[in-house]
Amino acid sequence: MDEEEDLETVGEQLYGLIYPKHKENAGKLTGMLLELPGPVLSQMLQDEAMLTAALDRAFRALQMAQAPSEITCKDEDDVSVSSDSLGEQLFELVDVYNTGHSQKITGMLLEQHKDAVLNLLSDPKLLEEQVALALKSLTELNVEETDISDSSEADDIGEKLFLLVEGMDPLHANDITGMLLEMEPAAVQQLLSDHTMLEVAVQKAQAALDTPN
Structure with a gap:
């Protein structure tokens, strides 16, 4: 129960810091940031620059989730151009989770079909699941690599x-x-x-x- 109480306290502190800047979305943004690991949250509460950077990323993720039509209503001619921006947008969202493997995980997710990537951009819950799966694969891969010599x-x-x-x-x-x-x-x-x-x-x-x- 201590952990839950700690999380609640951190949530209240975060909300207090976020509300003045993002009144309308303070609740959602607080919820998104609370998905991050505990040590990262503690550091964020002490480091305003770190909090601002994470907030910006979370806010952009929220905007994309609320307006996916802007991404999907591209002309076919824009497909090659938008592939780069898809990667950038996805990296921004993945980076919010502070896994330490944002680049690799983004690369793994971009191997999916373009429609699946667009779904990830507009569905934060789905993205969270995919990031967790990719991180698990990377961790298992590292374990296998370290075992090779033995x-x-x-x-x-x-x-x-x-x-x-x-x-x-x-x-x-x-x-x-x-x-x-x-x-x-x-x-x-x-x-x-x-x-x-x-x-x-x-x-x-x-x-x-x-x-x-």
Whole structure:
């Protein structure tokens, strides 16, 4: 119950600060900001600049939610232009949640169909659910990545790398793969996904092998 009481107190303080600037929407804006994590709210109450920035974002989100027709009534010619602004608008809304991954989450949400993105802009509840799901996926992804070096996946990575290296230098594939696997796991992953980087790394390894000890 303490947490609920704390939230109520914070809500009252926030409302008191928001009301003079946004009389009509003070209640809604307070509710939106109360979705943010507790530590962020505490900091906001002490930092007026931070509160003003969060308020601006929440207010813009509210305006978009109240007037989605302005976004949807675009001509077909504007589609390519509006895609950029859709990304900007979505980023503004996602950033309100202060997840620390606004850029990545926005990118994930923008992979959806344009109509689905427009729905997110006009439905704060739906957006909140999607942001939570994206954040969960990102967290799980990070956990998997940190486990890679300790698990059997390391063997899979070695095999994939060997096959790629073998295509470039069959004679020295074993030695070169061994050298590349001494790199950080994240760097090895990068080599697997970026052929140009892999070529450069293989050339460096070949040069090292050619150099007499």
